[in-house]
Amino acid sequence: MTHINALDPGASPLDYYGYELRRYREAAGLTQRQLGDIINYTGSLVGQIETARKLPTPAFSERSDAALGTGGSLTRLLELVMRSQLPAWFQQVAELEARAIQICTFQTHMIHGLLQTEGYVRAVLGALDQTDLDDRTAVRLARQRIFEKEEPPVLWAILSEAALHQEIGGREVMRGQLAHLLSFDGNPRINIQVLPFSAGAHAGLTGSFTLFRFARDPEILYTEGYGSGHPTANPDTVKDCSLRYDHLQAAALSLKDSADLIRRVMEERYGEHRDPDGGPVA
Template identity: 45%
Template sequence: MPNPNDLDPSKSPLAFFGSEVRLHREKAGMSQKDLGKGLYCSGALVGYIETAKRFPTEEFAKRCDKIFETDGSFCRLWPLVARLALPSWFRAYAEFEAAATAIRTYQAQTLYGLLQTEDYARAVMRTSRHRDLDSLVTARMERQRILTRANAPEIWVVLDEAALRRRPADDEVMRAQLQRLLNYRYDPKMIIQILPFSAGFPASLDGSFTLLDMDEGADFVYSEGVGTVQVMAHPDEFKQAAFRYDLLRTAALSAEDSAELIASLLEDL
């Protein structure tokens, strides 16, 4: 394990978080094992976090504030740390997503990340054999904070029926996920439509994509491929993608009929 004194706190939010934990722990005269007992974790985990080798959970940050009486400073820092857990190629998009005034997305295979429950997200990410699954799930849940902001973006989601029928092995995970989708039925800032199999070939055979409307700066289109990310900000490209999106939501079931389909799938589980 590296020496905490060799780490540069300015290197990243994670390094700064770890250095602050170490600073307050030493000021309190506590060993890593002592602090671990108060945080309900091992002293080894405390050491890993102090040396920026593990990402802390939000609960870890809350307990640090309580033990060190730091008036919420660790909780205020934690969102920056959690965002760092996202893959490097995705971090810039997450920043834009958080600043968007409106989000329109078509998802062909899985449910949209902002709508996923923690257990569903874990099941999806587990298939890619990620090394630090807990950190990635935590980061995805942190992204969802934008849904509860006073100025939350307007979100229009078109889900291919395949995304609803492709489910994790645990039916209970899917039940909770479908119920969460139904809970948005009367949310004034959320519209969810299902593109049924009966609609034939979708207008986006090449997969999922997302349009972000920005209050300042260029609007853009985001899509992912195998090992690649594509961001298109040219007005003509955005216009073309927006037209394709309009075709998708026109072919999709209405929001009311979509909710009924989701409810029927929930009953079948």
């Protein structure tokens, strides 16, 4: 455990964040409790974040920046902090997401992480392990901040229709998740297509994959296994999967028809059921 008087800012991005928070707070002449009162958090939480025992949130960072006049330094640090908390094998993927100008992904049975709601994330991450679930959920959701950049990447996501029917987290969570997908309708930078069951045999039967495209660097293909990720820039492999993606996109429904199918599944499968007397049934 990090001692309150012996922070090592070089130990990790989280330690560096805590070190900087304490430095700004002390320069402002505030105690932990006084800062907590100003930003509407407990002094204990301020202390835990300063000693790298608790992850900061975007709201905490923004309020602290405003209270301490940091010019947004803590909020800018937050992206590095969150990325450092991802599983080691996935950290490179998060860096690819942050650098890419275009992300093209095909998902066979789940909604992609960049499109997941908090409830969906909690259900996925907590399926076998509830440890530190709040922090792990926050870390995954933080990846979505790439869409808040001045020039965010363009995302093309093809979801198998199975991903809409796989009930993760219960009906209410799925209803919220599908509504979230529909919220991107009309957003030219986040495009969602559904590969319907009626497509039959298709070019993605070997599994999910993601292609990252950059302004100047070679394209990278990413596939995933249990507890491991496999990025590659091998030209032949990338070329093969680019062709597969083109065929999947051709077989998928249009953006409009995809939204219509998502809406229909949301209403028919996850909508509120009623008994014969008109009362809602869980």
